[in-house]
Amino acid sequence: MREVGVVGVGQSTFGKAPQRTAVELGQEAVVAALKDAGLSPSDIQVAYASRMYDCWVTAQCILKEVGVRGIEMVNVENACAGGATAFRGVWKEIADDHYDVGIAIGVESMTTSPIAHRLIPPTMDDLDGQLGLTMPGIFAILARRQMEQYGTTVEDFAQISVKNHHHGCLNPFAQYRKEFTVEEILNSRMICDPITLLQCCPNTDGAAAAILCSTDVARRYTTKPIRVIGSALLSGDYGYLMQDITVSPLGSKTAKMAYEMAGVGPEDIDVVELHDAFANEEMLRYEELGLCQPGEGTRLIRERATWVGGRIPVNPSGGLLALGHPLSASGVRNIAEIVLHLRGQAGERQTPNAKVGLAHMLGGSVAGLEAGACGIHILAR
Amino acid sequence: MREVGVVGVGQSTFGKAPQRTAVELGQEAVVAALKDAGLSPSDIQVAYASRMYDCWVTAQCILKEVGVRGIEMVNVENACAGGATAFRGVWKEIADDHYDVGIAIGVESMTTSPIAHRLIPPTMDDLDGQLGLTMPGIFAILARRQMEQYGTTVEDFAQISVKNHHHGCLNPFAQYRKEFTVEEILNSRMICDPITLLQCCPNTDGAAAAILCSTDVARRYTTKPIRVIGSALLSGDYGYLMQDITVSPLGSKTAKMAYEMAGVGPEDIDVVELHDAFANEEMLRYEELGLCQPGEGTRLIRERATWVGGRIPVNPSGGLLALGHPLSASGVRNIAEIVLHLRGQAGERQTPNAKVGLAHMLGGSVAGLEAGACGIHILAR
Numbered sequence: 001m002r003e004v005g006v007v008g009v010g011q012s013t014f015g016k017a018p019q020r021t022a023v024e025l026g027q028e029a030v031v032a033a034l035k036d037a038g039l040s041p042s043d044i045q046v047a048y049a050s051r052m053y054d055c056w057v058t059a060q061c062i063l064k065e066v067g068v069r070g071i072e073m074v075n076v077e078n079a080c081a082g083g084a085t086a087f088r089g090v091w092k093e094i095a096d097d098h099y100d101v102g103i104a105i106g107v108e109s110m111t112t113s114p115i116a117h118r119l120i121p122p123t124m125d126d127l128d129g130q131l132g133l134t135m136p137g138i139f140a141i142l143a144r145r146q147m148e149q150y151g152t153t154v155e156d157f158a159q160i161s162v163k164n165h166h167h168g169c170l171n172p173f174a175q176y177r178k179e180f181t182v183e184e185i186l187n188s189r190m191i192c193d194p195i196t197l198l199q200c201c202p203n204t205d206g207a208a209a210a211i212l213c214s215t216d217v218a219r220r221y222t223t224k225p226i227r228v229i230g231s232a233l234l235s236g237d238y239g240y241l242m243q244d245i246t247v248s249p250l251g252s253k254t255a256k257m258a259y260e261m262a263g264v265g266p267e268d269i270d271v272v273e274l275h276d277a278f279a280n281e282e283m284l285r286y287e288e289l290g291l292c293q294p295g296e297g298t299r300l301i302r303e304r305a306t307w308v309g310g311r312i313p314v315n316p317s318g319g320l321l322a323l324g325h326p327l328s329a330s331g332v333r334n335i336a337e338i339v340l341h342l343r344g345q346a347g348e349r350q351t352p353n354a355k356v357g358l359a360h361m362l363g364g365s366v367a368g369l370e371a372g373a374c375g376i377h378i379l380a381r
Numbered sequence: 382m383r384e385v386g387v388v389g390v391g392q393s394t395f396g397k398a399p400q401r402t403a404v405e406l407g408q409e410a411v412v413a414a415l416k417d418a419g420l421s422p423s424d425i426q427v428a429y430a431s432r433m434y435d436c437w438v439t440a441q442c443i444l445k446e447v448g449v450r451g452i453e454m455v456n457v458e459n460a461c462a463g464g465a466t467a468f469r470g471v472w473k474e475i476a477d478d479h480y481d482v483g484i485a486i487g488v489e490s491m492t493t494s495p496i497a498h499r500l501i502p503p504t505m506d507d508l509d510g511q512l513g514l515t516m517p518g519i520f521a522i523l524a525r526r527q528m529e530q531y532g533t534t535v536e537d538f539a540q541i542s543v544k545n546h547h548h549g550c551l552n553p554f555a556q557y558r559k560e561f562t563v564e565e566i567l568n569s570r571m572i573c574d575p576i577t578l579l580q581c582c583p584n585t586d587g588a589a590a591a592i593l594c595s596t597d598v599a600r601r602y603t604t605k606p607i608r609v610i611g612s613a614l615l616s617g618d619y620g621y622l623m624q625d626i627t628v629s630p631l632g633s634k635t636a637k638m639a640y641e642m643a644g645v646g647p648e649d650i651d652v653v654e655l656h657d658a659f660a661n662e663e664m665l666r667y668e669e670l671g672l673c674q675p676g677e678g679t680r681l682i683r684e685r686a687t688w689v690g691g692r693i694p695v696n697p698s699g700g701l702l703a704l705g706h707p708l709s710a711s712g713v714r715n716i717a718e719i720v721l722h723l724r725g726q727a728g729e730r731q732t733p734n735a736k737v738g739l740a741h742m743l744g745g746s747v748a749g750l751e752a753g754a755c756g757i758h759i760l761a762r
Contacts, residue, residue: 047616055436055458057745057753060616064750070618070631073754074466075458077436085455096477114495235441237451250451364438369445372438373454 001095005218005225006379008037008211009336014324015175017205022051022109025207026062029329030105033209034066038221039101041067044211046102048074048089050082050328053113062105072099080275080363081233082106083208083331084375088231090212091377100217106333107207108326116203128367136200138365139278140192145246146280147194152298154194158185160279161199163307164315168322170308170349175204175324185279199279204324208333226339229356230262230378236370250370251288251362258376259290264356266290269378271341271351272312273334274360276319282306285360286314289376308349316341316349331361335377342381356380382476386599386606387760389418389592390717395705396556398586403432403490406588406707407443411486414590415447419602420482422448425592427483429455429470431463431709434494443486453480461656461744462614463487464589464712465756469612471593472758481598487714488588489707497584509748517581519746520659521573526627527661528575533679535575539566541660542580544688545696549703551689551730556585556705566660580660585705589714607723610737611643611759617751632669632743635755640671643759645737647671650759652722652732653693654715655741657700663687666741667695670757689730697722697730712742716758723762737761 010032012025026049034041047068049059059073072093078085083106090102110116146152162182168174180198188198218225234257236250259265266289274289276282283297291312292300300306306314317323317337320330338357340346351357357379364372391413393406407430415422428449430440440454453474459466464487471483491497527533543563549555561579569579599606615638617631640646647670655670657663664678672693673681681687687695698704698718701711719738721727732738738760745753 052436055433057458057460057616057747060745060747060750060753064619064747069616069750070634071616072614073459073616074470074614077438077456077458078454079438089455092473092477092479096473098473233453233455235438235450235452235454238445253451364441366438366441366445369441369450372441 002097003215004091004094004212004228005215006210006228006339007213007218007222007225008033008039009339010036011173011208011333011336012206013173014204014206014326016111018111020205022107023061025109025205026105026107027066029207029209030062030066030103033103033211037211039211043101044068044071044103045099046072046090046093047105048076048086049105049107050076050086051107052077052079052082052328053108053115058107059105078364078373080327081331081361081373081375082328083333084361084377085233087210087332087335087377088233088375091228091231094212094214101211101213103209103211104332105207105209106329106331108328109205110203110326111205135277135365136192136195139281140195142246142284143194143280146283149246150295150298154186155182156298156301157199157279158182159301160282161185161321164276164319164321167308167316167349168318171318171323174318174322175202176322195278201277201320201325204326206324206326206329208329208336210332210335224381226342227380228377229380230258232257232261233373233375235373238368239370240368242370246284247294248288248370250374251285254374254376255289258378262378264378268356269312269358270354271316271338271357272314273317273337274314275362276315276321277325279321282314289358289360313351316346316351331375334359334361338379342379383478384596385472385475385593385609386596387591387609387720388594388599388603388606389414389420390720391417392554392589392714392717393587394554395585395587395707397492399492401586403488404442406490406586407486407488408447410588410590411443411447411484414484414592418592420592424482425449425452425484426480427453427471427474428486429457429467430486430488431457431467432488433458433460433463433709434489434496439488440486459745459754461708462712462742462754462756463709464714465742465758466614468591468713468716468758469614469756472609472612475593475595482592482594484590484592485713486588486590487710487712489709490586491584491707492586516658516746517573517576520662521576523627523665524575524661527664530627531676531679535567536563537679537682538580538660539563540682541663542566542702545657545700545702548689548697548730549699552699552704555699555703556583557703576659582658582701582706585707587705587707587710589710589717591713591716605762607720608761609758610761611639613638613642614754614756616754619749620751621749623751627665628675629669629751631751631755632666635757636670639757639759645759649737650693650739651735652697652719652738653695654698654718655695656743657696657702658706660702663695670739670741694732697727697732712756715742716740719760723760
């Protein structure tokens with residue numbers, strides 16, 4: 001397999017934009033990524049787009065007016081891991097020598113989607129969901145267990161939300177750019193005890209794009225592409241097999257594959273973007289990614305290790321909690337964030353001297369399974 | 382790249398089944414394909430599923446109860462070419478040596494989809510569609526032009542529907558198993574002049590699955606896997622660039638790529654399955670695939686060359702017109718049909734001594750583009 005690098009990233013502003021179509025949001029991200037890469041539309045040889053709701057040949061619709069037509073285009077869906085799946089698709093196309101240059105796009109217009117005013121998951125196949133086991137319910141059960149098992153407090157969970165909202169203030173693309181205190185987080189509306197409104201990611205419209213290139217070819221365009229050194233994508237096994245609901249083997253298995261491919265370990269990672277749909281979720285992911293020992297996530301947040309400026313910044317973008325979460329877009333967007341840090345272009349939220357970063361996405365609640373899909377990418381400068 | 386073969390195919394019955402979920406339909410197809418291949422669920426290392434409506438980690442939902450979990454799963458969408466895209470995805474995974482055995486699934490529950498009682502395309506981005514340029518409208522314009530330019534008659538178009546409905550009578554999985562005369566076709570309800578109801582494909586619920594395997598590994602399971610010798614997938618360019626609306630470069634460009642990769646030409650093809658969403662469309666595809674010279678599609682149907690038993694049978698399955706058209710399923714289903722002919726297992730509709738077959742799918746009406754995607758696979762025994 002050939003070495004592949006990221007040579008351009010771009011995103012739309014994230015927020016509520018019901019007056020804009022998903023195609024318009026996607027075009028904003030693609031144009032930004034092309035500009036960032038210094039490439040023209042005719043350089044793009046393959047495209048993967050991810051979108052979950054109202055998907056109808058999304059890549060083709062987005063790219064036609066940008067000037068990318070007549071090439072191989074694939075549209076993918078993997079719930080919240082859709083963007084990571086699109087990125088991995090383009091990475092494989094180039095690593096396997098089918099093409100030299102490709103674009104991965106993630107986009108979602110949540111405010112115009114069929115679930116705009118409903119809870120996820122709404123599919124008729126999902127009996128658990130229909131009976132009320134929606135996302136906040138699942139994570140509230142996990143939060144209760146974390147409190148029981150590890151002595152985590154609601155203040156600890158709230159602190160994660162405080163952190164990510166602080167990070168959002170440092171990101172001009174974020175949906176929410178406002179500081180909150182632990183008290184404000186805990187006093188916001190109760191959604192599903194102990195999870196309050198400000199511990200839930202918002203509904204967001206937005207798009208992101210990343211341009212990948214074989215590093216040999218990339219040197220024509222840039223002196224230093226950001227290299228993709230690890231990529232892994234797995235679906236979950238039966239949740240019934242989990243010994244402990246706070247320890248999902250899916251995340252650690254996927255992370256292990258990505259680390260092995262990259263030839264690095266958690267101790268080598270300088271900056272992390274991960275799936276924080278709910279504040280307490282972030283803590284679970286610390287452990288699965290090996291950023292701390294099992295059960296020590298609480299210590300990590302109490303030590304403020306995962307703040308911008310801390311030992312291992314997590315979600316410097318603001319994460320899903322503050323930057324926002326347009327489902328299929330988030331998996332491309334969080335890779336773009338890592339790229340900015342590795343280039344030293346992350347502005348006020350820059351991780352000093354970041355050499356290796358990790359982007360994690362997880363998604364697809366399916367009755368009986370740990371999760372639908374987990375996608376992890378490790379990048380290095 | 383490694384040689385890849387198809388070692389198992391399966392499908393659900395096609396028809397209207399609003400009481401069944403897409404997941405149930407998919408499971409029926411997967412179980413049939415596993416049985417056909419003589420493989421167990423634990424042999425499957427990678428899965429691609431295609432579904433257009435209500436997609437939510439479809440592969441994961443279908444496969445979890447079948448016993449396939451914890452592997453890489455990707456869900457794709459490319460309108461009617463979605464099934465071909467899923468098949469191509471698995472083919473690449475194996476050809477590029479990421480995995481040895483994988484499954485491609487296509488599924489659609491049209492009768493429970495959000496467009497069940499509406500016309501395609503319904504997306505808010507598609508102004509042409511919103512203004513009335515729906516699928517029957519597009520194909521009626523094409524039919525008028527075919528009549529003007531090539532002297533094709535409404536009887537010629539009807540004859541294609543007569544043929545495919547005859548073929549449907551030979552296929553136990555078909556939605557419609559009833560003979561129709563030219564008069565009956567022409568006297569059915571007018572949908573968009575000159576296209577009558579019986580020249581339109583129906584709304585269909587159904588699923589299909591194909592198991593692919595590197596041919597080296599396949600020899601463990603079967604003495605003769607059906608080899609995938611050509612695969613191509615392209616999106617359309619601007620329709621405005623077409624010199625003649627009856628000649629879309631997309632189909633011929635994709636066919637050329639597939640033929641070149643396979644090292645065969647149209648004259649080597651023994652049996653064809655192609656996208657016949659409307660009767661007149663089939664004739665356009667004859668020409669794009671090189672089964673006849675441009676403008677000679679009419680002659681081909683008048684000579685009855687494309688009937689089962691003719692020189693080059695087209696849509697022996699009954700095609701979309703009679704077998705039915707569950708959008709994302711059709712692209713896997715029509716490859717399965719070719720596999721049956723190459724194995725000599727197509728029963729009453731068998732193409733005698735078929736050595737090479739071609740499966741074509743086209744889809745995704747996008748304002749301004751020829752089409753969203755065209756996927757072509759060439760298989761050989």
